[in-house]
Amino acid sequence: MLNFKVDTDKCIKCGECAQDCLYGIIGMDDYPFIHEEKEEKCIGCQHCLAVCKTGALSILGKDPANSASIKGGLPAPNQMETLILSRRSIRRYKKEGVDPELIHHMLHVVDHAPTAVNQRQNRLTVIDNPESMDKLREQATAAALKVIREGNLPKGLERTADFLKGCEDGKDIIFRNAPHLLVASAPKDALAPMADCHIAMSYFELLANSHGLGTVWDGIAKAVLTMIAPELLELIGIPEDHTVVCVMAFGKPAVKYHRAVQHSDQDIHRAVI
Structure with missing residues (x-):
């Protein structure tokens, strides 16, 4: 079932692989082998493939030669720190869209983000076409203004209403004129839908920033799509059995920041046991 193969000419x-296997599925005899009685416990994490120095091991039909090499490809710590420190929420975007190939390449990379027990049930739904985004923008804005004018705003959105009223002046308060949108959702019965989606979205945000793109965690858009106009979720393809966890608008920024901000350190407590 696992299509587990070992190239004995390469295996040292x-x-x-056996030591790193979470559920102890792999054993060592003369060469690595799979314990048949434990085979069904495999979660497909491919740690065994990744940890094999010589590339002798294959599982699930994956050829180690097709895996990206880690050596020499990681950012230096100071580069990673600069990326994190300089990240800004972007609320001003250029009208032009991002190359769809780049968007889908980034989403392919983000698909490697960790999930609970490697279940990978979370879903990233992207609007990669600015024209489609404009249609969603128009419908979401109309729905938001309608409930405000009619006094039917869902309970708990009082503060959001203050922002949404700005739409009456023709401003796009909901999506900040971003040409693209990313919605992270997961089945309601998933093991850890909140964590899985937030991790994936965080990965996307940092990767997008490394490509010179701007992002903003869009809580107002989430509120509109889930509490005011949930019918729009079906329009963009969110499954009925999914919970929308977070929403992010993104695109080419129309603003440039030149330095990081300075935050006071939050309380960090050293555990003493």
């Missing part, structure tokens, strides 16, 4: 019998 180090046992790293």
